[in-house]
Amino acid sequence: xxxxxxxxxxxxxxxxxxxxxxxxxxxxxxxxxxxxxxxxxxxxxxxxxxxxxxxxxxxxxxxxxxxxxxxxxxxxxxxxxxxxxxxxxxxxxxxxxxxxxxxxxxxxxxxxxxxxxxxxxxxxxxxxxxxxxxxxxxxxxxxxxxxxxxxxxxxxxxxxxxxxxxxxxxxxxxxxxxxxxxxxxxxxxxxxxxxxxxxxxxxxxxxxxxxxxxxxxxxxxxxxxxxxxxxxxxxxxxxxxxxxxxxxxxxxxxxxxxxxxxxxxxxxxxxxxxxxxxxxxxxxxxxxxxxxxxxxxxxxxxxxxxxxxxxxxxxxxxxxxxxxxxxxxxxxxxxxxxxxxxxxxxxxxxxxxxxxxxxxxxxxxxxxxxxxxxxxxxxxxxxxxxxxxxxxxxxxxxxxxxxxxxxxxxxxxxxxxxxxxxxxxxxxxxxxxxxxxxxxxxxxxxxxxxxxxxxxxxxxxxxxxxxxxxxxxxxxxxxxxxxxxxxxxxxxxxxxxxxxxxxxxxxxxxxxxxxxxxxxxxxxxxxxxxxxxxxxxxxxxxxxxxxxxxxxxxxxxxxxxxxxxxxxxxxxxxxxxxxxxxxxxxxxxxxxxxxxxxxx
Amino acid sequence: xxxxxxxxxxxxxxxxxxxxxxxxxxxxxxxxxxxxxxxxxxxxxxxxxxxxxxxxxxxxxxxxxxxxxxxxxxxxxxxxxxxxxxxxxxxxxxxxxxxxxxxxxxxxxxxxxxxxxxxxxxxxxxxxxxxxxxxxxxxxxxxxxxxxxxxxxxxxxxxxxxxxxxxxxxxxxxxxxxxxxxxxxxxxxxxxxxxxxxxxxxxxxxxxxxxxxxxxxxxxxxxxxxxxxxxxxxxxxxxxxxxxxxxxxxxxxxxxxxxxxxxxxxxxxxxxxxxxxxxxxxxxxxxxxxxxxxxxxxxxxxxxxxxxxxxxxxxxxxxxxxxxxxxxxxxxxxxxxxxxxxxxxxxxxxxxxxxxxxxxxxxxxxxxxxxxxxxxxxxxxxxxxxxxx
Ligand SMILES: Nc1nc2c(ncn2[C@@H]2O[C@H](COP(=O)(O)OP(=O)(O)OP(=O)(O)O)[C@@H](O)[C@H]2O)c(=O)[nH]1
Ligand code: SF4
Ligand SMILES: [Mg+2]
Numbered sequence: 001x002x003x004x005x006x007x008x009x010x011x012x013x014x015x016x017x018x019x020x021x022x023x024x025x026x027x028x029x030x031x032x033x034x035x036x037x038x039x040x041x042x043x044x045x046x047x048x049x050x051x052x053x054x055x056x057x058x059x060x061x062x063x064x065x066x067x068x069x070x071x072x073x074x075x076x077x078x079x080x081x082x083x084x085x086x087x088x089x090x091x092x093x094x095x096x097x098x099x100x101x102x103x104x105x106x107x108x109x110x111x112x113x114x115x116x117x118x119x120x121x122x123x124x125x126x127x128x129x130x131x132x133x134x135x136x137x138x139x140x141x142x143x144x145x146x147x148x149x150x151x152x153x154x155x156x157x158x159x160x161x162x163x164x165x166x167x168x169x170x171x172x173x174x175x176x177x178x179x180x181x182x183x184x185x186x187x188x189x190x191x192x193x194x195x196x197x198x199x200x201x202x203x204x205x206x207x208x209x210x211x212x213x214x215x216x217x218x219x220x221x222x223x224x225x226x227x228x229x230x231x232x233x234x235x236x237x238x239x240x241x242x243x244x245x246x247x248x249x250x251x252x253x254x255x256x257x258x259x260x261x262x263x264x265x266x267x268x269x270x271x272x273x274x275x276x277x278x279x280x281x282x283x284x285x286x287x288x289x290x291x292x293x294x295x296x297x298x299x300x301x302x303x304x305x306x307x308x309x310x311x312x313x314x315x316x317x318x319x320x321x322x323x324x325x326x327x328x329x330x331x332x333x334x335x336x337x338x339x340x341x342x343x344x345x346x347x348x349x350x351x352x353x354x355x356x357x358x359x360x361x362x363x364x365x366x367x368x369x370x371x372x373x374x375x376x377x378x379x380x381x382x383x384x385x386x387x388x389x390x391x392x393x394x395x396x397x398x399x400x401x402x403x404x405x406x407x408x409x410x411x412x413x414x415x416x417x418x419x420x421x422x423x424x425x426x427x428x429x430x431x432x433x434x435x436x437x438x439x440x441x442x443x444x445x446x447x448x449x450x451x452x453x454x455x456x457x458x459x460x461x462x463x464x465x466x467x468x469x470x471x472x473x474x475x476x477x478x479x480x481x482x483x484x485x486x487x488x489x490x491x492x493x494x495x496x497x498x499x500x501x502x503x504x505x506x507x508x509x510x511x512x513x514x515x516x517x518x519x520x521x522x523x524x525x526x527x528x529x530x531x532x533x534x535x536x537x538x539x540x541x542x543x544x545x546x547x548x549x550x551x552x553x554x555x556x557x558x559x560x561x562x563x564x565x566x567x568x569x570x571x572x573x574x575x576x577x578x579x580x581x582x583x584x585x586x587x588x589x590x591x592x593x594x595x596x597x598x599x600x
Numbered sequence: 601x602x603x604x605x606x607x608x609x610x611x612x613x614x615x616x617x618x619x620x621x622x623x624x625x626x627x628x629x630x631x632x633x634x635x636x637x638x639x640x641x642x643x644x645x646x647x648x649x650x651x652x653x654x655x656x657x658x659x660x661x662x663x664x665x666x667x668x669x670x671x672x673x674x675x676x677x678x679x680x681x682x683x684x685x686x687x688x689x690x691x692x693x694x695x696x697x698x699x700x701x702x703x704x705x706x707x708x709x710x711x712x713x714x715x716x717x718x719x720x721x722x723x724x725x726x727x728x729x730x731x732x733x734x735x736x737x738x739x740x741x742x743x744x745x746x747x748x749x750x751x752x753x754x755x756x757x758x759x760x761x762x763x764x765x766x767x768x769x770x771x772x773x774x775x776x777x778x779x780x781x782x783x784x785x786x787x788x789x790x791x792x793x794x795x796x797x798x799x800x801x802x803x804x805x806x807x808x809x810x811x812x813x814x815x816x817x818x819x820x821x822x823x824x825x826x827x828x829x830x831x832x833x834x835x836x837x838x839x840x841x842x843x844x845x846x847x848x849x850x851x852x853x854x855x856x857x858x859x860x861x862x863x864x865x866x867x868x869x870x871x872x873x874x875x876x877x878x879x880x881x882x883x884x885x886x887x888x889x890x891x892x893x894x895x896x897x898x899x900x901x902x903x904x905x906x907x908x909x910x911x912x913x914x915x916x917x918x919x920x921x922x923x924x925x926x927x928x929x930x931x932x933x934x935x936x937x938x939x940x941x942x943x944x945x946x947x948x949x950x951x952x953x954x955x956x957x958x959x960x961x962x963x964x965x966x967x968x969x970x971x972x973x974x975x976x977x978x979x980x981x982x983x984x985x986x987x988x989x
Binding site for chain 1: 632799845866868906957959977978979983985
């Protein structure tokens, strides 16, 4: 196809503003999907996406739209709206020249509207603002158009008002895409350069590589090389998404599609890499993607130690299609061998955990999310500290720093007071406040990431009756009065239970941890002493009295097996219990401490 | 796949026979038994004999008729059972101990004499309590007077070896009363006294009632006190505690039950009966129709089987052995468990730690529970069962 007739665009918006529904209508109007195959949010085909009603992965699809007697090829990418998946948005934007910025006309501009719009501006996109859900009685398109102009400086007076639900005016959006978004600028005659913007693993066909051809073209049975990994393959099949994979002869500059090459080695494909012809002339690598910045870390341990290898395979497979996930091996005294994973946020973490369990049938234990700290040592060098256990003694460092997030909250004006309160309660420092319109205000705070990880978002939601939204980015690391809260069991420090906390919180947290442990650690033959301490200063104690009576009255031949199993039950597989000195600590006890914070 | 049919155990292997019928189901009991009403007792006896035909060892050293309530069988059926067993095993000439469990409602002079005539030498009578209210709470079908009568009947019939089963720490049983009951029982001069702390086993009415708050468990201190008093009183009467809940005149320890605690092999027949053979433990089907059906088809009714690893055998030997006052000799434990670890005996290190803590003591070559270890014997056992690798 002539590149002049191609348009590549992403649909971006705040969560739930109707991107996937708009994509549905576009698929329908252009006849890409037959009416009987149509279902709501068709592109959300992952089980978890359908269950939760949100988009998790960006999906590309090719549609054909006729305007003034000319057929155009439109490559559409539906992106997720949730902040945790913004890396998907970033990746998608690089494969396009323009974006449809969708805004729910009843909700107005929200945090991710702003964040994603800025990503599109940075990517030099032609942005087409579209107001959605005008069928709703409380839709206020004019007001929202003004909000777009004032908060984003994007011309919105002629924004198209649509209903993605009914399909009203969606054809106008397609026309405008053709009119406004520039065709791809690549050179069809130049040597092949294509951007790998996604990949998924298929058990039968190997890795399916999603690509956007920038220059030249790619055909079946081409020998191609991935510049970054240096791997060479012959393309077995190439094709487009319609939205199912559909074979084609070739993909030209500007087009979006896939290729299959029976690649089984997960490491051979890297999202962001540049694809070229193996024997072709030297070309410059495409810029690719910036490393994702992981906000949240948590450890995954297989419940069955024998699953350790399977877990690695599963994580590698997930990493392929979700390059924003990172993992590395960890060992814990308490939980054995596992992986420390980096996520973009809590929802991302939850999704990965569920995908491991469902798609890879793994049973696992997950520790509470934690952030990465930084220490400045005596020689002025900075080191990362991923877990409290790795923190050197206080006399060996100058400063202990924590990540600070710049949190931008969009809320109706009447909730300014409560939002200020929860922000300062979470050690937030006020940055600024701006009115987007008469009724909506943007409040910006710098808040330690550790403080917003657990329940901040829930609190914001509840103190604004569900209207508040937030977006955040890490702005840097800052020293504060942070201490390592140690937990000692019969005088022995248990690293897996220790945490890094602000000094002002140490006391409360220490007490809470001991209470939980006291509940979960069974009585022993001897007294078990629990202590929470900072260095040599004991903040709290609890004792678990020694067992006084624990004896089976009857034990005869008929019952030996069952009685033995009962006695062994507390252990039932090595992983259920960890020994610290002579004390057996059940895994439940660790989890109540490591994972329990969010619930307390 | 059903487990393989076990071959006949070697000559002399102890034999247990499970008779799964009782007059009524007691509320605390988790043994496998059902009320006898409407049951085909005869069919059961024939099935048990059919199983004996395939599995019962020749010349068993000991025989134990348990249940359930074997004494509930009418005399002709008892004869059919014991004569049948005699035919298969010739136990009458070889067994040094033949026990039958009896309950007061089905043990009179005639029954006792019949049992003795049929080759039973040891009668174990379930009195459980001398308090009629508690007996009612227990769901027993006899009262205290009947219990005492049954004991007299056994003695009058000339039973040379009699055990009495009692339960302490029942809800509302004052320690003073228990002391008094104990004295009355010991005055009868039984050869053996089994005295159990009341337990609330899974799937019993008592457990349900406990969870519903309809009955209350005695405080830990009371249980401990009644347990301690029992040992003292028995010892003063010449019945030393040789196991956690078992007391006997010297030489009158239950030879059959010692087999269990020593980890030796035994064969069990009848519904739910368990066996230990070599390094395997196995058990029969419980449900009566399932048991009868399997016996009819193949002469056996094995439901489950487990192969014990060397470490588990060793741990088990310590667990069971420590229940006995004689304790455990590590070298013999290794030998009896067939534990051939080349390096150090892993149980020894645990035992030494428990000595340091004061829960075990070393007497000569043997380790045994101290007075401090005794009330927490399960926790001690757990350290062996869960820590040995
Ligand atoms: N009334 C009305 N509801 C709409 C319209 N468009 C979408 N919705 C509803 O809004 C909800 C969210 O729609 P989605 O298409 O899943 O939103 P999304 O932007 O793709 O959401 P994420 O991918 O999770 O960010 C669904 O319940 C839709 O049915 C519309 O025009 N009118
Ligand atoms: S008589 Fe014995 S076996 Fe039967 S139910 Fe009562 S306690 Fe259990
Ligand atoms: Mg969506």
